[in-house]
Amino acid sequence: xxxxxxxIYGERMTKTxxxxxxxxxxxxxxxxxxxxxxxxxxxFNEVGIAEITEAADLGTGTFYNYFSSRxxxxxxxxxxxxxxxxxxxxxxxxxxxxxxxxxxxxxRHLVRHALSDRVWGGFLVQMGAAHPAxxxxxxxxxxxxxxxxxxxxRFTIDDLDLATTCTFGSLIASIQLAMDSEPREDxxxxxxxxxxxxxxxxxxxxxxxxxxxxxxxxxx
Amino acid sequence: xxxxxxxIYGERMTKTxxxxxxxxxxxxxxxxxxxxxxxxxxxFNEVGIAEITEAADLGTGTFYNYFSSRxxxxxxxxxxxxxxxxxxxxxxxxxxxxxxxxxxxxxRHLVRHALSDRVWGGFLVQMGAAHPAxxxxxxxxxxxxxxxxxxxxRFTIDDLDLATTCTFGSLIASIQLAMDSEPREDxxxxxxxxxxxxxxxxxxxxxxxxxxxxxxxxxx
Numbered sequence: 454x455x456x457x458x459x460x461i462y463g464e465r466m467t468k469t470x471x472x473x474x475x476x477x478x479x480x481x482x483x484x485x486x487x488x489x490x491x492x493x494x495x496x497f498n499e500v501g502i503a504e505i506t507e508a509a510d511l512g513t514g515t516f517y518n519y520f521s522s523r524x525x526x527x528x529x530x531x532x533x534x535x536x537x538x539x540x541x542x543x544x545x546x547x548x549x550x551x552x553x554x555x556x557x558x559x560x561r562h563l564v565r566h567a568l569s570d571r572v573w574g575g576f577l578v579q580m581g582a583a584h585p586a587x588x589x590x591x592x593x594x595x596x597x598x599x600x601x602x603x604x605x606x607r608f609t610i611d612d613l614d615l616a617t618t619c620t621f622g623s624l625i626a627s628i629q630l631a632m633d634s635e636p637r638e639d640x641x642x643x644x645x646x647x648x649x650x651x652x653x654x655x656x657x658x659x660x661x662x663x664x665x666x667x668x669x670x671x672x673x
Numbered sequence: 674x675x676x677x678x679x680x681i682y683g684e685r686m687t688k689t690x691x692x693x694x695x696x697x698x699x700x701x702x703x704x705x706x707x708x709x710x711x712x713x714x715x716x717f718n719e720v721g722i723a724e725i726t727e728a729a730d731l732g733t734g735t736f737y738n739y740f741s742s743r744x745x746x747x748x749x750x751x752x753x754x755x756x757x758x759x760x761x762x763x764x765x766x767x768x769x770x771x772x773x774x775x776x777x778x779x780x781r782h783l784v785r786h787a788l789s790d791r792v793w794g795g796f797l798v799q800m801g802a803a804h805p806a807x808x809x810x811x812x813x814x815x816x817x818x819x820x821x822x823x824x825x826x827r828f829t830i831d832d833l834d835l836a837t838t839c840t841f842g843s844l845i846a847s848i849q850l851a852m853d854s855e856p857r858e859d860x861x862x863x864x865x866x867x868x869x870x871x872x873x874x875x876x877x878x879x880x881x882x883x884x885x886x887x888x889x890x891x892x893x
Contacts, residue, residue, distance in 0.1 A: 609876040611863045614854070615847055619867055622846025623839035630838045643831045647839055651871035656829040 481519045481529075483509040488530045493572045497527065497579075531576035532590060538566060538573070539591050545670045547594065552602035553654055553662045559598065560624065560648055561641035561667055567628045568640065578629055587625070592617050602652060609653025620648055701739045701749075703729040708750045713792045717747065717799070751796035752810060758786060758793070759811050765890045767814065772822035773874055773882045779818065780844065780868055781861035781887055787848045788860065798849055807845070812837050822872060829873025840868055 487508035491500040502523060506513045520526040542559045549555040567574030577587065596617045602608035610616045623644070631640050642663045649659035707728035711720040722743060726733045740746040762779045769775040787794030797807065816837045822828035830836045847864050851857075862883045869879035 609870065611866055614850060615860075615863055615867065618846040618850045619843035619864075622842035622844070624842070626838040626842025627835055630834060634834070640835075643835055644839075646831055647835060647871050650829065650873055651867050653870055653876045655875065656873045 484519055485530050485533050497575050531579060534573055534576050536590050539594055541670055545668050547598060552605050553607050553649055554665055556598045556602060557645040557649055557663050558667055561645050564641040564644050568631055574628055578625055588621055595620050616652055704739055705750050705753050717795050751799060754793055754796050756810050759814055761890055765888055767818060772825050773827050773869055774885055776818045776822060777865040777869055777883050778887055781865050784861040784864050788851055794848055798845055808841055815840050836872055
């Protein structure tokens with residue numbers, strides 16, 4: 454009997470908790486969406502807390518129920534934006550039959566998106582430099598693509614974790630370099646070639662794979 | 674006549690300036706040396722300004738004639754330490770006849786030194802994440818090694834700046850990964866293999882080059 458009650462009580466608690474946590478999740482998402490839109494218009498550091506809550510149609514005080522500081526909110530917006538792009542790439546690019554093309558395609562899209570949407574590019578660089586959140590979010594995806602290439606015999610990789618970490622270290626550094634340099638159409642391809650070679654695809658083949666037409670997807 | 678006087682006056686000024694700036698340089702170097710020694714003993718953030726000036730046998734006030742803040746001093750210590758290692762690698766490793774071996778050898782030494790001297794490894798990671806000082810100091814050296822490999826036909830590189838930046842992005846990320854992971858004897862070789870492949874050395878050959886005996890040098 455005690456056990457049954459515990460289960461029923463537990464279930465009721467869970468439902469109430471679920472509803473409450475769903476509502477919290479929705480309010481948090483509204484704040485993040487509003488912040489992202491304002492940041493995209495004016496820049497990462499140019500948006501005040503009062504503006505965000507107003508755009509989300511919430512009281513200013515609400516903000517601190519969800520974020521302890523402006524910095525924490527900025528980190529949440531960056532993580533959310535990178536996560537969304539990761540999800541789209543998962544659906545649209547990672548399923549390509551050739552693992553080399555899947556790996557290269559995701560990297561090319563990341564470079565292109567970072568360079569066409571500078572606020573998003575800034576999210577990526579900031580996350581990469583400041584804390585391991587980037588590797589936490591995109592790392593497992595890259596690792597899975599690399600493993601597929603390894604198992605199919607297409608890639609030569611000595612250590613999957615090292616290959617994953619080198620990919621992201623290179624990605625962040627390349628985006629920073631590209632942002633500070635003259636625009637160039639083929640940055641995504643040049644980067645993808647270097648990464649394909651890094652995982653053991655011969656140079657000629659890497660150039661061919663990196664030049665294949667990209668699956669067209671909308672990352673905005 | 675006017676010109677001659679200007680030259681003489683200029684020379685005299687220069688000599689006095691030289692003496693003064695040499696003395697400043699020496700005092701600054703004493704502070705940096707003292708700070709590095711204390712940091713190596715106790716950790717990067719565990720050393721006070723008064724301890725540093727005392728160890729350098731200078732008055733506490735002297736510190737602020739050379740550094741505007743504790744952070745600026747820490748950055749100077751990190752840069753100086755990385756520069757010193759860069760100089761040694763220049764002399765001892767970069768001159769190896771095979772450009773692939775020179776490139777791999779420098780990277781292997783950097784990984785090994787960062788993992789055996791954690792304070793120094795911390796310098797590297799901190800410099801890489803916080804500002805482009807690392808690329809400013811070690812970048813031209815790596816670029817020169819890469820250019821040599823490219824010109825000799827040993828490397829396939831589409832863009833030298835990108836290859837340089839990917840090398841350092843990967844280096845920092847790999848050292849961070851290694852510092853947080855179980856010790857492993859062959860991290861330097863595994864990293865060097867990935868970088869050699871990245872610049873177009875075929876996988877089998879990259880493994881052979883990365884396993885060659887390292888020139889023994891003292892980086893401490």
